[in-house]
Amino acid sequence: MYNDKVMDHFMNPHNVGEIENADGVGTYGSPVCGDMMQISITVEDDKITDAKFKTFGCGSAIASSSVATDMIIGMTIDEALELTNKQIINELGGLPAVKVHCSVLADHAIKSAIYDYAQKT
Amino acid sequence: MYNDKVMDHFMNPHNVGEIENADGVGTYGSPVCGDMMQISITVEDDKITDAKFKTFGCGSAIASSSVATDMIIGMTIDEALELTNKQIINELGGLPAVKVHCSVLADHAIKSAIYDYAQKT
Ligand code: FES
Numbered sequence: 001m002y003n004d005k006v007m008d009h010f011m012n013p014h015n016v017g018e019i020e021n022a023d024g025v026g027t028y029g030s031p032v033c034g035d036m037m038q039i040s041i042t043v044e045d046d047k048i049t050d051a052k053f054k055t056f057g058c059g060s061a062i063a064s065s066s067v068a069t070d071m072i073i074g075m076t077i078d079e080a081l082e083l084t085n086k087q088i089i090n091e092l093g094g095l096p097a098v099k100v101h102c103s104v105l106a107d108h109a110i111k112s113a114i115y116d117y118a119q120k121t
Numbered sequence: 122m123y124n125d126k127v128m129d130h131f132m133n134p135h136n137v138g139e140i141e142n143a144d145g146v147g148t149y150g151s152p153v154c155g156d157m158m159q160i161s162i163t164v165e166d167d168k169i170t171d172a173k174f175k176t177f178g179c180g181s182a183i184a185s186s187s188v189a190t191d192m193i194i195g196m197t198i199d200e201a202l203e204l205t206n207k208q209i210i211n212e213l214g215g216l217p218a219v220k221v222h223c224s225v226l227a228d229h230a231i232k233s234a235i236y237d238y239a240q241k242t
Contacts, residue, residue: 001157002177010177033154034219035179036122056123056131056180058156098155 002059005093009063014070017052024120026112030105035061037105039069039113048072048080051113053106060095060102067091068106077114083107123180126214130184135191138173145241147233151226156182158226160190160234169193169201172234174227181216181223188212189227198235204228 002010018025022040029036035057042050051073053065068088072080085107089095095103123131139146143161150157156178163171172194174186189209193201206228210216216224 033179033222034217035154058154058179058182059177061179096155101154 001096002063003093006060006063006095009066009092010059013062013066015050015052015066015073016054018054019050019052022113024113024115024117026109026114026116028105028108028112030057030101032101033057035102035105037061037065037109039065039106039109041072041110041113041117043077043117046076046078048075048077051110053109055105057105058099058102060099061105063092064088064095064103065106065109068103068110072110077117080110081114083110122217123184124214127181127184127216130187130213131180134183134187136171136173136187136194137175139175140171140173143234145234145236145238147230147235147237149226149229149233151178151222153222154179156223156226158182158186158230160186160227160230162193162231162234162238164198164238167197169196169198172231174230176226178226179220179223181220182226184213185209185216185224186227186230189224189231193231198238201231202235204231 019040051069140161144164159175172190
């Protein structure tokens with residue numbers, strides 16, 4: 001059901017946790033499954049320098065957030081805002097159709113963390 | 122959102138894995154979130170002597186299967202068939218309403234493992 005890259009990011013997820021004194025923190029809850037995702041970021045000179053995620057969600061949510069946080073670290077705020085759910089899934093090498101809603105958690109929580117950062121600055 | 126017992130079973134789940142040469146193996150896929158659950162059991166003299174679960178599902182699915190497998194080990198087949206989803210949630214000390222569908226995975230996969238056992242014997 002899941003490819004090797006998804007399994008790998010599920011077994012050894014990157015960027016798990018919560019950044020203390022983050023510049024932006026975003027949460028998003030899935031209307032499909034009820035799972036929550038929190039993403040915290042630090043920003044310097046308009047660039048995302050660190051990102052971490054926390055979730056009680058499923059393996060697909062974990063794998064998606066693992067690659068998505070990897071992807072946004074080093075991006076500018078504008079680049080991260082343009083990141084699509086489809087790009088996250090492509091980076092993972094695909095997800096089963098019934099599990100696409102899990103990757104939406106990462107996508108929305110990133111946007112929410114950026115809005116939180118923007119509101120503060 | 123989650124009580125200490127749920128968090129504890131999520132962080133340190135019991136009975137994770139797959140029993141080799143199991144007497145019964147059951148799988149169930151949730152129509153809500155698309156997650157799958159596999160439960161394997163060994164049976165001796167009509168009693169469940171071991172149970173293990175495997176899932177890519179969320180924290181609630183993991184915690185529910187952890188307590189549910191604990192509960193059925195030592196039960197007779199008839200007792201395990203009577204186990205309800207409500208009893209699993211009670212044993213966990215409760216689950217948020219949006220996450221009740223996750224505990225159904227454990228419940229249905231147990232029944233499916235018992236049917237598999239019954240068909241073989
Ligand atoms: S099923 Fe809820 S995040 Fe995947």
